[in-house]
Amino acid sequence: MAVTDEAITKIKDMIVRGELGPGDKLPREADLAERLGLSRNSLREAVKALSLIHVLDVRQGDGTYVTSLEPSLLMGAMEFVVDFHRDHTVLEFLEVRRVLEPAATSMASLRMSEEDIAGLRTHLDAVPEEPSVEELVKSDLEFHRLVARGSGNQVLCSLLDSLSGPTQRARVWRGMTQSNAVDRTIAEHRAIVDAIASRQPDVARAAATVHIAGVEEWLRTSLAPEDTARPGLA
Template sequence: MAVTDEAIEKIKELIVSGALRPGDRLPRESELAAGLGLSRNSLREAVRALSLIRVLDVRQGDGTYVTSLAPQLLLEALGFVVDLHRDDTVLEFLAVRRILEPAATATAAGRIEQAQLDALTARLDALGPDPSVEELVACDLEFHRTIVRSAGNSVLCSLLDGLSGPATRARVWRGLARQDAVARTLREHRAILAALRDRDAEAARSWATVHIAGVERWLREAP
């Protein structure tokens, strides 16, 4: 194991064991390095790496702290990785969405508030018949994010946010726009909303599956 990897593992062990908790300040560098049996250089590299993935927060002139370790914070790096994916792997990310998002949509059927449903309906109404790609991306993000957040599972919400952020959705929507699939997609959004209004979890699950599977099919058949 590389020295820096070993240092990362030792800091992780402190957090997992509860010796360091969210919000705690790390001991001084010299003290921590000695306690973990590490060189100060390898400790610095480990701290730098863990700060990049939002496990640690380095505050200039104050010290280094364990972050809140909230899922949305720790999974931010996933969105960065997804945005860098190649076009030939977009279908794989959509396949993962097709597994996770219908379950979240079904759960949301019993939780989403009427005001949220009304707001999403108004957003679709305001979009019009010929929106730009940018407008579609913004609306699509708001639509799916609102529903998934209503499911009440922060880990699931963060995973789905990371799997299909603005950059990925822009790629998908450009493909859909070229195939004149916008109207059908928006109709499916309305069908999902109707199922949620009826508090019909299985209908919501089915329409979410149809919706994402349709996007996969369009992209697979695209020239």
């Protein structure tokens, strides 16, 4: 194991064991290095790496602290990695969405408040009668974010947020090339809200599955068989 990796592991273990918790300040560099049996150099590199993925917060002139460790904060690192995806993997991101979003929608049908459900309906009602592709995609992203948040599961919500970027261009492309994309998207969104409002998790799951699978199937058939293995098309 590389020296820096060992240092990262040792700091992580301190957090996992509860020796350091969210918001706690790390001991002085010299003291912590001695305690963990590390050189100050390797400890510095470990702190730098853990600050990049939002586990530690280095405050100049104050010290280094463990962050809140909230899922939304930690998932930011995953979102950073996801941004480097190659275009031909968009279908794989859609496959993951097809697994996770129906689960989030099912949970939302049991956990969303009546006020939040009314907010979903208000959001859909605010979409212009003839929205531009940009307006439709913006509304679509926000709709799915609200549903994910309604699941009450921060980890699931953060995961879905991180998957939104890679599929955004597919949404735009669909809006530009599929003649009924606007009507179909809005109708499917309303079906999802109705299922959530009826407090029927299985129906909500099915409605979300149909919606995501429709986008996935459209993308599959839009790509020529010989081009599906090549980047630059999605």
